Amino acid sequence: MSSIENQADFSQDIHQIWTELYKKLWPQVEQYACQDYLDGAEILDLPKDCVPTVQFLNNAITPRTGWQVERTSVRYTDAVPWYKKFAQRIFLITNYMRSWDEIDWTPEPDMWHDVFGHLPFMVHKHYADLEDLFAPAFLAAKTDEQRDNIKRLAWYSTEFGLIREKGEIKLFGAGLISGSEELDNVIADTVPTRPFTIENVIKHDKAVWEHNQILFVIDSIDELTEELNRYFAPIMAQEEPVVNL
Numbered sequence: 159m160s161s162i163e164n165q166a167d168f169s170q171d172i173h174q175i176w177t178e179l180y181k182k183l184w185p186q187v188e189q190y191a192c193q194d195y196l197d198g199a200e201i202l203d204l205p206k207d208c209v210p211t212v213q214f215l216n217n218a219i220t221p222r223t224g225w226q227v228e229r230t231s232v233r234y235t236d237a238v239p240w241y242k243k244f245a246q247r248i249f250l251i252t253n254y255m256r257s258w259d260e261i262d263w264t265p266e267p268d269m270w271h272d273v274f275g276h277l278p279f280m281v282h283k284h285y286a287d288l289e290d291l292f293a294p295a296f297l298a299a300k301t302d303e304q305r306d307n308i309k310r311l312a313w314y315s316t317e318f319g320l321i322r323e324k325g326e327i328k329l330f331g332a333g334l335i336s337g338s339e340e341l342d343n344v345i346a347d348t349v350p351t352r353p354f355t356i357e358n359v360i361k362h363d364k365a366v367w368e369h370n371q372i373l374f375v376i377d378s379i380d381e382l383t384e385e386l387n388r389y390f391a392p393i394m395a396q397e398e399p400v401v402n403l
Contacts, residue, residue, distance in 0.1 A: 172255045173208045179261065179270050180206045187335055190345060192321045192328040194285060195335060198278030209269060215277060223286035227277065229253050237309060244293035249280060263339040265367050275332030288379055289316070295390035304393055311389065313364045315382055320344070320351060320375045327375060340369055349373050354382065356389045356401055
């Protein structure tokens with residue numbers, strides 16, 4: 159794991175990219191993100207003009223949910239180290255930052271995505287409890303198909319999910335909140351949506367190298383938790399999940 163612990167460990171260019179992303183995205187996020195995110199953003203109170211330190215993040219997150227943040231040089235392509243850390247209630251944030259050329263969309267999650275997109279949620283116990291579901295199921299999975307399905311369920315919920323609040327569709331996934339091009343697609347209503355169910359989601363591979371061509375809508379975190387457990391519980395019990403496609 160990386161030993162980066164303070165803002166001086168990052169270049170001025172990285173801090174400038176953070177500043178530009180915050181200025182560019184926050185007005186839309188404030189209007190279109192779900193209430194859990196907005197409440198969490200107020201609690202976390204991220205700096206607008208520099209990358210926050212791990213200590214800053216943990217001071218807000220750990221007392222509220224028991225999760226800790228840790229920096230890493232492990233890249234997104236290898237899921238196993240990430241899930242092993244998640245099983246310890248450690249949320250990894252990469253030390254990689256997108257370039258100016260990729261400021262509106264990057265195929266690889268960077269520190270902006272990890273911190274701005276995910277961490278405002280992680281001050282809420284009910285959201286941390288949701289995150290607690292994924293790693294045990296992934297690590298207990300017996301087949302590549304099960305592991306791939308678990309990654310799809312995470313992708314189309316905590317990464318690129320939408321949530322219905324008071325009759326309106328709001329941003330729920332960190333990837334939508336932290337990326338202006340995908341966020342714009344949602345605002346413009348150019349992406350088809352479907353209800354989030356196991357059967358609907360696992361038909362679709364993750365859209366890593368392109369914009370998402372379909373998104374899924376949840377009605378609440380409680381209902382999302384119930385739906386995920388429909389697939390995860392048999393895996394945890396070493397049974398084969400039953401999915402009606």
